[in-house]
Amino acid sequence: MSLPCRALLLALVAGLTSMACRRTPGEVRVGSKKFTESVVLGEIATQVVRDAGLRAEHRAQLGGTQVLWHALLAGEIDLYPEYTGTLREDIVKGAPVDASDESLRDWLARRGVVMTASLGFEDSYALGMRQDAAARFNVARLSDLRDHPALRLGFSEEFLHRGDGWPALRKRYQLPQTDVRQLDHDLAYRALAAGDIDATDLYTTDAEIPQDHLVVLADDRGFFPGYRAVLLYRSDLRERSPSAVAALALLEGRVTLDDMRRLNARVKMERVTERVVAADFLSATLHLAGSAAPEGRARRVSRHVVEHLALVLASLTAAIVVAIPLGIAAARRRRLGAVILAVAGVVQTIPTLALLVFMIPLLGIGTAPAVAALFLYSVLPIVRNTMSGLAGIPHSLLESADVLGLSPGARLWQVELPLASPAILAGIQTSAVINVGTATLGALIGAGGLGQPILTGIRLDDLSLILEGAIPAALLALVVQALFARLGRVLIPRGLRLRRDA
Amino acid sequence: MPRPIDSPIIELRDVAKRYGGDEGLQPTTLSLGAGISVLLGPSGSGKSTLLRLVTGLARPTAGEVRLWGQALTTQSMGPLRRRLGYMIQEGGLFPHLTALANVTLAARFFGWAVPRISERVEELRALTHLPGDVMDRFPIELSGGQRQRVGLMRALMLGPELLLLDEPLGALDPMIRAELRTDLREIFRTLGQTVVLVTHDLAEAEFFADRVVLLRDGRVVQHGPLRDLVERPTDPFVTRFISAQSRPGAPA
Numbered sequence: 001m002s003l004p005c006r007a008l009l010l011a012l013v014a015g016l017t018s019m020a021c022r023r024t025p026g027e028v029r030v031g032s033k034k035f036t037e038s039v040v041l042g043e044i045a046t047q048v049v050r051d052a053g054l055r056a057e058h059r060a061q062l063g064g065t066q067v068l069w070h071a072l073l074a075g076e077i078d079l080y081p082e083y084t085g086t087l088r089e090d091i092v093k094g095a096p097v098d099a100s101d102e103s104l105r106d107w108l109a110r111r112g113v114v115m116t117a118s119l120g121f122e123d124s125y126a127l128g129m130r131q132d133a134a135a136r137f138n139v140a141r142l143s144d145l146r147d148h149p150a151l152r153l154g155f156s157e158e159f160l161h162r163g164d165g166w167p168a169l170r171k172r173y174q175l176p177q178t179d180v181r182q183l184d185h186d187l188a189y190r191a192l193a194a195g196d197i198d199a200t201d202l203y204t205t206d207a208e209i210p211q212d213h214l215v216v217l218a219d220d221r222g223f224f225p226g227y228r229a230v231l232l233y234r235s236d237l238r239e240r241s242p243s244a245v246a247a248l249a250l251l252e253g254r255v256t257l258d259d260m261r262r263l264n265a266r267v268k269m270e271r272v273t274e275r276v277v278a279a280d281f282l283s284a285t286l287h288l289a290g291s292a293a294p295e296g297r298a299r300r301v302s303r304h305v306v307e308h309l310a311l312v313l314a315s316l317t318a319a320i321v322v323a324i325p326l327g328i329a330a331a332r333r334r335r336l337g338a339v340i341l342a343v344a345g346v347v348q349t350i351p352t353l354a355l356l357v358f359m360i361p362l363l364g365i366g367t368a369p370a371v372a373a374l375f376l377y378s379v380l381p382i383v384r385n386t387m388s389g390l391a392g393i394p395h396s397l398l399e400s401a402d403v404l405g406l407s408p409g410a411r412l413w414q415v416e417l418p419l420a421s422p423a424i425l426a427g428i429q430t431s432a433v434i435n436v437g438t439a440t441l442g443a444l445i446g447a448g449g450l451g452q453p454i455l456t457g458i459r460l461d462d463l464s465l466i467l468e469g470a471i472p473a474a475l476l477a478l479v480v481q482a483l484f485a486r487l488g489r490v491l492i493p494r495g496l497r498l499r500r501d502a
Numbered sequence: 503m504p505r506p507i508d509s510p511i512i513e514l515r516d517v518a519k520r521y522g523g524d525e526g527l528q529p530t531t532l533s534l535g536a537g538i539s540v541l542l543g544p545s546g547s548g549k550s551t552l553l554r555l556v557t558g559l560a561r562p563t564a565g566e567v568r569l570w571g572q573a574l575t576t577q578s579m580g581p582l583r584r585r586l587g588y589m590i591q592e593g594g595l596f597p598h599l600t601a602l603a604n605v606t607l608a609a610r611f612f613g614w615a616v617p618r619i620s621e622r623v624e625e626l627r628a629l630t631h632l633p634g635d636v637m638d639r640f641p642i643e644l645s646g647g648q649r650q651r652v653g654l655m656r657a658l659m660l661g662p663e664l665l666l667l668d669e670p671l672g673a674l675d676p677m678i679r680a681e682l683r684t685d686l687r688e689i690f691r692t693l694g695q696t697v698v699l700v701t702h703d704l705a706e707a708e709f710f711a712d713r714v715v716l717l718r719d720g721r722v723v724q725h726g727p728l729r730d731l732v733e734r735p736t737d738p739f740v741t742r743f744i745s746a747q748s749r750p751g752a753p754a
Binding site: 400402403410415419421493496498 | 557558559580583584586588590594595596597598599600607608611612640641642643656660
């Protein structure tokens with residue numbers, strides 16, 4: 001995207017989102033990746049900081065490694081939990097960093113990032129199978145997989161594409177399997193349990209390992225690097241909030257592998273919220289008070305509805321402000337109109353997820369990129385309807401206005417826009433309804449909203465949580481629909497409604 | 503400003519209009535002065551095109567249109583249009599505005615004071631015989647005849663010196679048509695304006711016209727008082743057109 005484009009987008013979004021993302025100075029912002037362990041660690045870090053008397057906000061399940069890393073560099077967040085192996089393979093990549101922690105710390109320091117000592121456990125990648133399947137195929141080690149080319153594998157997107165993931169693993173062990181599909185990590189467990197796949201990538205701390213009776217295949221060629229859990233934080237946090245850094249240091253070496261498996265299991269199997277799990281852990285190990293005051297369901301839902309509405313209102317308002325003039329321009333000049341419709345049409349075909357991800361390097365994470373993406377989706381229906389509404393006005397009426405001596409501006413405001421108002425309003429309604437649905441995806445990039453419980457529900461395989469997001473979102477769409485029917489009665493001139501009723 | 507009686511109000515100098523379709527106008531030179539002129543001819547003869555050229559809604563392919571001695575150009579269009587009123591079939595009313603709002607739209611745009619507007623509306627309502635409650639209705643709620651009268655009020659609102667009407671009685675049923683026809687003639691007489699009226703109906707032309715311009719295939723066939731057309735036709739078409747529409751016993 002060109003610089004002026006980017007500037008325009010930024011300016012547009014900045015104003016509208018300022019109300020939605022209030023940023024309190026002095027607040028420590030903790031991020032986490034979109035899997036349970038990361039969310040639990042993020043929550044633990046958040047509560048430790050809060051316990052030190054500071055304000056802290058946890059922006060949970062923001063995305064994958066790249067999203068979190070860039071959010072950290074951009075200052076969108078101050079810290080997040082990471083693994084040394086992931087750092088080396090995914091972030092440092094080809095840089096000349098040797099195997100020592102010092103070398104890694106130097107590299108990070110040059111980027112303004114500090115790494116804590118290990119939190120106390122290692123969460124390595126591994127491949128796992130159901131016990132019965134492993135016994136049937138007689139597989140215990142990764143090298144045993146070579147003898148079973150027909151095995152069906154399902155891997156998370158990250159494992160499938162990362163440097164130390166499937167491509168390198170397959171090379172090292174010379175694995176012959178071709179039936180490899182991409183699955184969400186949490187869905188992979190369900191697929192494994194259902195027998196849809198035979199093996200998947202897993203983390204050694206996953207709660208499902210004991211729960212689902214899974215076998216972790218031995219890494220007999222020492223392929224997977226060490227994945228010690230650490231916290232990464234911005235080095236400027238030391239100046240801004242030394243007590244936060246001191247609080248985080250309390251966590252070093254305090255979380256064992258068993259602790260972590262247990263914490264994961266409580267969230268995933270017992271359906272206890274990360275907030276409570278983290279608080280219990282902190283009070284048991286560090287004797288901290290924690291801040292587990294659980295949020296009631298009604299309160300949580302209303303918070304998500306408010307966040308959701310903020311996304312919809314900001315993006316829809318921006319879209320109306322931009323799209324109606326574009327639609328007018330398109331109706332005036334056919335060629336320009338064709339270009340505008342083509343561009344808006346192309347934007348509409350970009351998959352939502354892709355558009356959201358495109359926004360991250362431009363606008364970071366959180367509300368701003370989500371509003372920008374929703375804005376782009378909302379433009380086309382409004383432009384198209386404004387254009388067709390204006391084009392559909394009988395020529396004789398425009399001529400009447402001209403002969404009456406109205407200026408082009410007066411003709412537009414007094415005659416054309418009122419006559420096109422039913423079509424324009426219908427376009428806005430379409431945009432609004434699409435917007436309410438699409439905004440649920442905003443949770444993927446940290447914008448919150450009703451997508452948040454859906455996302456968490458998918459991660460935890462918790463239908464009631466999914467419904468907690470899905471039902472209000474559906475109701476909201478119906479409310480928006482009804483609201484526009486009402487609005488039509490106010491905004492569309494009565495003379496036109498009479499005709500429609502007739 | 504006083505103006506010599508014989509000075510033409512509308513002048514076409516070698517004006518031609520070519521369209522893709524057939525309703526064009528061959529190069530035409532024509533002068534129309536004060537009084538009521540009727541542009542008469544079968545459909546597709548170019549009479550509506552001629553009227554649209556005078557309003558500036560159609561731009562001539564060649565030649566020049568002059569109003570009150572001034573060439574109609576992009577620059578002069580605005581001021582000249584303020585001196586003319588234009589009404590089409592069905593009145594061309596804006597469906598989203600009440601009758602009153604339709605009538606007063608231009609006056610409000612040109613910044614007339616409210617009392618002046620109300621006064622003028624009352625004046626025109628009396629002239630066009632419209633009951634007061636009609637003014638608050640939307641076009642869809644009006645009868646065809648009422649719509650036409652509202653359209654006329656709108657055309658007359660700013661007090662134009664020249665009134666142009668395109669098939670003003672076109673879409674009405676016979677009873678209302680006769681009634682409105684009588685009223686229209688009365689209004690024309692009261693106002694003493696210059697009127698150009700387009701119709702395909704000989705009886706209408708006869709009813710209104712001081713002079714008739716008979717058109718066929720985009721050409722003026724004959725121009726003059728209707729009596730001249732009957733008594734001294736310049737072309738066999740004139741006689742054919744007149745006799746085809748004359749009813750037995752009619753004075754023409």
